[in-house]
Amino acid sequence: MRKGHYDHIENKGMQWHVLKLLYPYLLAFRARILFASLFLVLAKVASIYLPFLLKYIVDTLDQNAAISAEQVNADLLVAPLALVFAYGAARFLNVLFNELRDTLFGRVTEGTIRNVGLEAFRHLHTLELDFHLDRRTGGLSRDMERGTAAVN
Numbered sequence: 531m532r533k534g535h536y537d538h539i540e541n542k543g544m545q546w547h548v549l550k551l552l553y554p555y556l557l558a559f560r561a562r563i564l565f566a567s568l569f570l571v572l573a574k575v576a577s578i579y580l581p582f583l584l585k586y587i588v589d590t591l592d593q594n595a596a597i598s599a600e601q602v603n604a605d606l607l608v609a610p611l612a613l614v615f616a617y618g619a620a621r622f623l624n625v626l627f628n629e630l631r632d633t634l635f636g637r638v639t640e641g642t643i644r645n646v647g648l649e650a651f652r653h654l655h656t657l658e659l660d661f662h663l664d665r666r667t668g669g670l671s672r673d674m675e676r677g678t679a680a681v682n
Contacts, residue, residue, distance in 0.1 A: 552646070555642045556642060559637070559641060566634040566635040570631050573624050573628045576623040580617065642681055647677075
């Protein structure tokens with residue numbers, strides 16, 4: 531890009547007007563967005579329970595350590611082992627829900643990028659011939675590519 535061609539805009543956090551522009555494209559994927567959001571919440575809930583399960587494991591083992599070796603029976607070993615399996619299950623669910631969310635939302639992202647790029651491409655084809663003769667077409671294609679990558 532030539533210097534001075536575009537105004538310098540600093541990134542000052544979330545730019546809500548961009549989401550407002552993308553909202554019509556996202557409406558086509560309502561169900562996927564809903565399920566991806568649900569999986570996001572479930573993954574966060576699973577990750578919140580991980581430290582608590584670890585705490586319960588340690589507390590149970592600490593209580594078992596206070597009991598003498600002769601008094602240890604199978605019942606005292608079941609609770610820590612069950613908590614260890616619950617911890618592993620929570621870790622697995624955390625990863626599973628994150629992967630499901632990424633899988634569902636990947637199609638939304640790609641579809642939105644495709645639709646925005648297609649609309650920009652159609653707009654370029656409707657412009658007059660003078661516009662295309664006076665501009666560098668390589669720069670335009672690069673700008674379009676950057677714009678679609680920014681949607682991602």
